Amino acid sequence: MLLVECFSLLVLVLFVAVDDDRAKCLRVAALIALGAFLGEDTCIRGYGFYEYSYEWHLFFDKVPVVVLLIWPAVVLSAAKIARALVPRASPARLAFLVGALVIFDAALIEPIAVHARLWHWTRQGIFQVPIIGILGWGFYAGSIVFLLERLPTRARLVAPLVAPLMTHTMLLAGWWGLFRYTLRFDLPVHVCVGLVLPAALVYASAAIRARATLGLGDLAARGAATSLFVYLLARDPRTDLLLYGAAFTLPHVVIVGASLRVRMLRTA
DSSP: OOHHHHHHHHHHHHHHTSSSSSSHHHHHHHHHHHHHHHHHHHHHHHOOEEETTTTSOOTTTEEEEEHHHHHHHHHHHHHHHHHHHHOOHHHHHHHHHHHHHHHHHHHHHHHHHHTTTTTTESSSSSOOOHHHHHHHHHEEEHHHHHHHHSOOOGGEEEEEHHHHHHHHHHHHHIIIITTTTOSSSSEEEEEEEHHHHHHHHHHHHHHHHHHOOOHHHHHHHHHHHHHHHHHHHHHHHHHHHHHHHHHTHHHHHHHHHHHHHHHHHHOO
16 A cells, blocks of 8 residues: 555656646645545545545545545646647536546546555445446536636635535435436446447547647656556456456547657657
């Protein structure tokens, strides 16, 4: 677990280091991390759907400190991709895109993390992860991004308080409106892949149409984050999870390829 914690801290440092405005990035990261704590801690205490492994070394109440520090990297990385897809998006559209991108990432991160016993869920869905749990990532990410974009600078301090409330509202609506009554069992791998592939194709198509690219620093930071989960899966490989993970690769290959091609043209 110590390796995972140290590597997670390295990922956050990379995301901040490659940002053009590090001071602003740190301020925004602090607000995202605070909101993430309030959201996760109240979810764990209020719903009892998941719990972190006791092998994590440092907790802030029910949540490992490193998890809170990695949340800004998740949200800010998705925001950069969202802006590459739609450069002049309104706050609402940007928040929607960020939420969708984070859900896409979480749909891969969650099963691998559970397989690696970083945390566990008391409900089933996709590889022992309830779908509402995956959606929760996007609910929070979209909420905090919308507030940070929409609120005046001096009022942004309320964003970490309001974003968890928005997240809880969407979680409760999703649970009582749908997921309490359906998709409560672990889905077969072909169904899981069938859910991911259309999303991956839409994501890749959008990236191609927008000619979305990232800077080399952002690619390196995302690559470092990805390598952590590659390591976790390679440490204890599972064929069906490998097949599921492969379904996520297309949009990332498209963005990395376009980014490197643009970089080569600029340096030629």
